[in-house]
Amino acid sequence: xxxxxxxxxxxxxxxxxxxxxxxxxxxxxxxxxxxxxxxxxxxxxxxxxxxxxxxxxxxxxxxxxxxxxxxxxxxxxxxxxxxxxxxxxxxxxxxxxxxxxxxxxxxxxxxxxxxxxxxxxxxxxxxxxxxxxxxxxxxxxxxxxxxxxxxxxxxxxxxxxxxxxxxxxxxxxxxxxxxxxxxxxxxxxxxxxxxxxxxxxxxxxxxxxxxxxxxxxxxxxxxxxxxxxxxxxxxxxxxxxxxxxxxxxxxxxxxxxxxxxxxxxxxxxxxxxxxxxxxxxxxxxxxxxxxxxxxxxxxxxxxxxxxxxxxxxxxxxxxxxxxxx
Amino acid sequence: xxxxxxxxxxxxxxxxxxxxxxxxxxxxxxxxxxxxxxxxxxxxxxxxxxxxxxxxxxxxxxxxxxxxxxxxxxxxxxxxxxxxxxxxxxxxxxxxxxxxxxxxxxxxxxxxxxxxxxxxxxxxxxxxxxxxxxxxxxxxxxxxxxxxxxxxxxxxxxxxxxxxxxxxxxxxxxxxxxxxxxxxxxxxxxxxxxxxxxxxxxxxxxxxxxxxxxxxxxxxxxxxxxxxxxxxxxxxxxxxxxxxxxxxxxxxxxxxxxxxxxxxxxxxxxxxxxxxxxxxxxxxxxxxxxxxxxxxxxxxxxxxxxxxxxxxxxxxxxxxxxxxx
Amino acid sequence: xxxxxxxxxxxxxxxxxxxxxxxxxxxxxxxxxxxxxxxxxxxxxxxxxxxxxxxxxxxxxxxxxxxxxxxxxxxxxxxxxxxxxxxxxxxxxxxxxxxxxxxxxxxxxxxxxxxxxxxxxxxxxxxxxxxxxxxxxxxxxxxxxxxxxxxxxxxxxxxxxxxxxxxxxxxxxxxxxxxxxxxxxxxxxxxxxxxxxxxxxxxxxxxxxxxxxxxxxxxxxxxxxxxxxxxxxxxxxxxxxxxxxxxxxxxxxxxxxxxxxxxxxxxxxxxxxxxxxxxxxxxxxxxxxxxxxxxxxxxxxxxxxxxxxxxxxxxxxxxxxxxxx
Numbered sequence: 001x002x003x004x005x006x007x008x009x010x011x012x013x014x015x016x017x018x019x020x021x022x023x024x025x026x027x028x029x030x031x032x033x034x035x036x037x038x039x040x041x042x043x044x045x046x047x048x049x050x051x052x053x054x055x056x057x058x059x060x061x062x063x064x065x066x067x068x069x070x071x072x073x074x075x076x077x078x079x080x081x082x083x084x085x086x087x088x089x090x091x092x093x094x095x096x097x098x099x100x101x102x103x104x105x106x107x108x109x110x111x112x113x114x115x116x117x118x119x120x121x122x123x124x125x126x127x128x129x130x131x132x133x134x135x136x137x138x139x140x141x142x143x144x145x146x147x148x149x150x151x152x153x154x155x156x157x158x159x160x161x162x163x164x165x166x167x168x169x170x171x172x173x174x175x176x177x178x179x180x181x182x183x184x185x186x187x188x189x190x191x192x193x194x195x196x197x198x199x200x201x202x203x204x205x206x207x208x209x210x211x212x213x214x215x216x217x218x219x220x221x222x223x224x225x226x227x228x229x230x231x232x233x234x235x236x237x238x239x240x241x242x243x244x245x246x247x248x249x250x251x252x253x254x255x256x257x258x259x260x261x262x263x264x265x266x267x268x269x270x271x272x273x274x275x276x277x278x279x280x281x282x283x284x285x286x287x288x289x290x291x292x293x294x295x296x297x298x299x300x301x302x303x304x305x306x307x308x309x310x311x312x313x314x315x316x317x318x319x320x321x322x323x324x325x
Numbered sequence: 326x327x328x329x330x331x332x333x334x335x336x337x338x339x340x341x342x343x344x345x346x347x348x349x350x351x352x353x354x355x356x357x358x359x360x361x362x363x364x365x366x367x368x369x370x371x372x373x374x375x376x377x378x379x380x381x382x383x384x385x386x387x388x389x390x391x392x393x394x395x396x397x398x399x400x401x402x403x404x405x406x407x408x409x410x411x412x413x414x415x416x417x418x419x420x421x422x423x424x425x426x427x428x429x430x431x432x433x434x435x436x437x438x439x440x441x442x443x444x445x446x447x448x449x450x451x452x453x454x455x456x457x458x459x460x461x462x463x464x465x466x467x468x469x470x471x472x473x474x475x476x477x478x479x480x481x482x483x484x485x486x487x488x489x490x491x492x493x494x495x496x497x498x499x500x501x502x503x504x505x506x507x508x509x510x511x512x513x514x515x516x517x518x519x520x521x522x523x524x525x526x527x528x529x530x531x532x533x534x535x536x537x538x539x540x541x542x543x544x545x546x547x548x549x550x551x552x553x554x555x556x557x558x559x560x561x562x563x564x565x566x567x568x569x570x571x572x573x574x575x576x577x578x579x580x581x582x583x584x585x586x587x588x589x590x591x592x593x594x595x596x597x598x599x600x601x602x603x604x605x606x607x608x609x610x611x612x613x614x615x616x617x618x619x620x621x622x623x624x625x626x627x628x629x630x631x632x633x634x635x636x637x638x639x640x641x642x643x644x645x646x647x648x649x650x
Numbered sequence: 651x652x653x654x655x656x657x658x659x660x661x662x663x664x665x666x667x668x669x670x671x672x673x674x675x676x677x678x679x680x681x682x683x684x685x686x687x688x689x690x691x692x693x694x695x696x697x698x699x700x701x702x703x704x705x706x707x708x709x710x711x712x713x714x715x716x717x718x719x720x721x722x723x724x725x726x727x728x729x730x731x732x733x734x735x736x737x738x739x740x741x742x743x744x745x746x747x748x749x750x751x752x753x754x755x756x757x758x759x760x761x762x763x764x765x766x767x768x769x770x771x772x773x774x775x776x777x778x779x780x781x782x783x784x785x786x787x788x789x790x791x792x793x794x795x796x797x798x799x800x801x802x803x804x805x806x807x808x809x810x811x812x813x814x815x816x817x818x819x820x821x822x823x824x825x826x827x828x829x830x831x832x833x834x835x836x837x838x839x840x841x842x843x844x845x846x847x848x849x850x851x852x853x854x855x856x857x858x859x860x861x862x863x864x865x866x867x868x869x870x871x872x873x874x875x876x877x878x879x880x881x882x883x884x885x886x887x888x889x890x891x892x893x894x895x896x897x898x899x900x901x902x903x904x905x906x907x908x909x910x911x912x913x914x915x916x917x918x919x920x921x922x923x924x925x926x927x928x929x930x931x932x933x934x935x936x937x938x939x940x941x942x943x944x945x946x947x948x949x950x951x952x953x954x955x956x957x958x959x960x961x962x963x964x965x966x967x968x969x970x971x972x973x974x975x
Contacts, residue, residue, distance in 0.1 A: 001326075001350060005504040005829035010880040025327060029389050033415040042416040062509045064354050090358040091367040091435065110416065157807030171882075173823045174853055179330040179655040184387045203824055203882055207906070230660040232853055256857070330655035335712040488743075496714075498651050501675060504829040524651065528714055531740040555834045557679050581683070 014059040016215025017198030024191030026069040027081040027103040035107035045105035047190030053101040054217040059087040073133025155236040169207040172236035188227040200237040201249040201273035211277045219272040232256040241304025242290040339384040341540025342523025349516030351394040352406040352428040360432035370430035372515030378426040379542040384412040398458025480561040494532035497561035513552040525562040526574040526598035536602045544597035557581040566629025567615040664709040666865025667848025674841030676719040677731040677753040685757035695755035697840030703751040704867040709737040723783025805886040819857040822886035838877040850887040851899040851923035861927045869922040882906040891954025892940040
């Protein structure tokens with residue numbers, strides 16, 4: 001579809017969250033279709049996880065987003081989908097890869113939302129494809145267990161914070177979950193959640209560096225808990241790390257099922273977003289360093305640095321590999 | 326994309342206007358891409374006309390709309406696009422043709438919006454395709470001239486109207502044109518206009534028969550005048566004709582460039598929509614007859630009857646033809 | 651226009667904020683049109699104030715909202731607009747008055763947004779109309795001065811609050827001002843701000859009583875400061891008072907012009923919203939009493955009680971007057 005002014009910031013760059021939402025919708029369609037392709041209980045595919053994704057080039061207002069999705073692996077109860085987004089300038093014909101994402105879906109019964117159904121197996125062209133898929137499946141399963149344990153943290157408010165401290169840029173928004181945010185099962189689309197997360201992360205980044213900012217990448221996101229229609233969700237973000245030219249922001253989503261259920265507020269999702277600051281010519285700008293004050297902030301900064309160095313090393317290794325081929 | 330609650334009426338049927346909007350977006354993308362496929366002045370394709378289109382089967386919330394578009398003819402300054410919409414139930418895998426539409430676009434220069442550029446010719450597989458396209462082109466050109474002359478009419482308010490008279494169900498809405506309604510040229514997308522027209526026509530139909538109603542067809546719509554960002558548009562509808570099971574509604578769009586231009590209010594578009602009333606089981610219901618009072622109303626009723634009988638005859642001829650093949 | 655699922659809460663009642671937004675759009679259109687009716691500098695009417703408005707009956711999904719607006723007074727630099735909203739059930743034909751609102755607009759030059767232009771005078775049918783209008787004009791002018799002084803307050807976060815305390819239900823959201831939120835001048839529509847305010851107030855009310863809640867009334871709102879495109883706005887709400895069957899919530903809007911301007915965060919608007927809690931049959935329910943802890947909270951509770959008793963007395967006087975006629 002054509003990117004509209006509402007999809008973009010004032011510099012004309014399409015929000016990363018808009019792209020994540022399109023990716024998730026494509027993934028939900030293809031995996032729901034696949035899981036219903038054999039006779040049996042009807043089901044809806046629910047997003048369980050999005051792998052780390054990099055935004056390779058910004059998309060602009062007036063460009064057309066081409067989203068294509070393919071199922072690349074199936075385990076007994078989950079589907080791996082690869083989604084590619086290309087931006088196309090229909091005036092010049094120029095096309096660019098915007099990003100590639102890998103998503104995991106789980107089929108939930110339409111009659112009983114707590115029942116996970118079986119996934120019809122796909123055919124692989126080569127045996128290696130199945131083996132590689134299985135490896136990815138095992139890896140993400142492990143990673144999901146890990147983040148589940150990390151989930152207790154909360155963001156405490158700070159009064160009169162100094163510029164460039166964590167408290168200075170931290171932000172949160174609340175959103176009442178409406179019918180158009182939800183799937184047929186009455187639960188929030190993963191894409192809607194990711195769009196809100198990107199919105200908060202973007203505000204944190206802009207508050208910190210007060211320039212035009214864009215999403216550079218999103219770390220793997222795990223969706224442990226479903227969010228029901230009518231919930232109020234609180235999306236909170238705080239900066240955890242800055243390198244010379246990037247900012248890492250941790251975002252939490254908490255759900256408050258306050259109308260018709262006795263349940264307490266719970267943590268539904270959390271993730272790390274990385275932003276860069278861009279000049280008017282689209283060049284990356286230096287970012288003010290994050291000032292850490294408490295022990296926790298210092299620890300999170302070091303952890304963020306670890307993730308940053310790891311990603312950098314991985315990217316260099318890939319580039320060397322590519323250069324050798 | 327997946328149909329959401331906001332795309333549909335309370336009975337769960339997707340609004341014809343939502344479908345028209347998707348069709349027009351697909352048409353605008355493919356024709357803008359084509360018109361910029363050769364080096365030259367960049368341009369944006371503007372909708373000039375939509376041929377009569379029938380809604381063959383209703384689409385529902387949760388279904389996926391598959392929209393495909395193809396260029397079928399090019400004249401020197403215009404492009405004919407054929408758009409097909411399929412609804413797909415991703416739970417059952419069932420697919421149905423929702424409608425097929427033919428749209429005409431004209432490339433306008435991005436630098437000078439009043440300049441119509443030349444269209445790169447397409448290749449035809451067979452000579453007959455070109456000849457048939459040319460015939461369609463001539464026919465629509467003639468029809469566009471005709472409607473241009475018909476455009477002077479206004480809808481006057483009626484106080485305390487009797488049920489089932491024209492005044493009883495006539496309706497209008499105003500809309501302030503925002504940035505997301507517009508193309509890169511700053512003019513309203515034809516699809517946005519059609520969606521509003523369908524909304525008003527639907528209210529007229531529901532007021533008349535007080536049941537669940539759906540769009541059955543839209544007569545050819547000509548877009549004579551562009552509508553600029555910041556305009557206020559008034560969309561008005563009145564019933565012109567009823568058969569046993571259908572209602573014809575005439576819809577006008579008037580634009581008020583009230584802020585920064587000295588120009589007067591002008592008629593931008595007008596069209597006829599046909600609606601049917603559906604029972605809870607989705608069967609067509611009888612429609613209360615329209616009571617005509619004034620001479621003009623009686624004349625319009627007769628004209629509507631003419632269109633109705635003509636369409637019916639055409640459809641029967643097509644069915645006979647199909648039966649003979 | 652037809653009320654959609656996204657316009658309403660899960661009980662199907664249309665959000666007060668949606669109605670306020672429609673009212674403001676109608677007011678902006680009619681007053682902008684009027685202010686441009688004489689040759690001269692083109693201008694856009696900006697909302698300066700909304701008088702207290704009561705929501706007389708709830709509107710539901712699928713109903714049609716009829717909004718009509720009329721200019722009732724003009725001073726040299728401002729326009730008073732009266733807007734009436736009727737809900738119409740197009741299936742039964744039943745119509746109900748939803749609310750009546752009075753809004754004040756000021757014409758700002760399209761070329762120089764800081765320049766207030768002159769308003770063309772309207773003709774009054776009777777001399778008394780002009781005199782009464784002038785009286786209303788003087789009253790609102792005074793009230794606007796007053797609230798300007800009251801504006802320094804902030805909402806401080808509370809950690810681990812007890813149920814039914816002020817800290818327990820207080821809420822805030824942030825919103826990045828996008829192009830569709832703005833007028834041609836690049837400033838946020840008053841209606842967009844009011845919709846966000848109602849959203850926050852509604853969440854505060856729902857958190858407090860954990861039932862289905864609806865907007866009962868909104869006190870006069872003054873728009874002292876414009877909010878520019880690209881700003882981040884923080885909308886915060888806290889409960890100030892509860893009667894047996896109603897809750898009063900104070901809402902603040904703060905603007906953070908953080909991207910391209912050196913200006914500090916500032917208070918743009920503040921207002922009081924009153925909510926009631928409804929049973930499934932639409933009957934008002936008792937509301938848990940607000941627990942006040944600090945001196946400030948106790949003072950605000952007393953002030954809220956004052957406003958509540960004053961409104962109640964006024965309403966009873968009106969009813970007696972009506973009964974005598």
